Amino acid sequence: MSDDVTKAREHLDHEFADVRKGFEPIRTALARLEHAGPRDDISALLEALEDAVHKARTGGVMGSGANGHKRALAALIEAEGSTR
Numbered sequence: 001m002s003d004d005v006t007k008a009r010e011h012l013d014h015e016f017a018d019v020r021k022g023f024e025p026i027r028t029a030l031a032r033l034e035h036a037g038p039r040d041d042i043s044a045l046l047e048a049l050e051d052a053v054h055k056a057r058t059g060g061v062m063g064s065g066a067n068g069h070k071r072a073l074a075a076l077i078e079a080e081g082s083t084r
Contacts, residue, residue: 008076015069022056022065 029049036045059065 002079004079004082005076008072008079012069012072012076015064015072018059018063019056019066019069022052022059025052026056028052 026049029045029052033042033045033049036042055065057066059068064071
């Protein structure tokens with residue numbers, strides 16, 4: 001395996017781990033929504049869930065989120081293709 005593929009795979013693994021860190025706030029927001037009762041503000045709970053998903057996808061202010069993973073995956077596929 002070439003160095004390019006190895007580096008691309010390591011970068012992909014790192015990006016994947018970073019994205020997975022963003023899953024916990026999604027789980028928390030979803031649990032709050034699922035446990036809501038008739039007197040809870042469902043709209044606000046849905047907005048909190050949307051915000052958590054958006055942050056996981058975009059990475060928020062400081063990260064790249066799932067977009068970084070998408071780019072790293074494309075780089076790995078390209079590196080693997082160039083070694084064949």
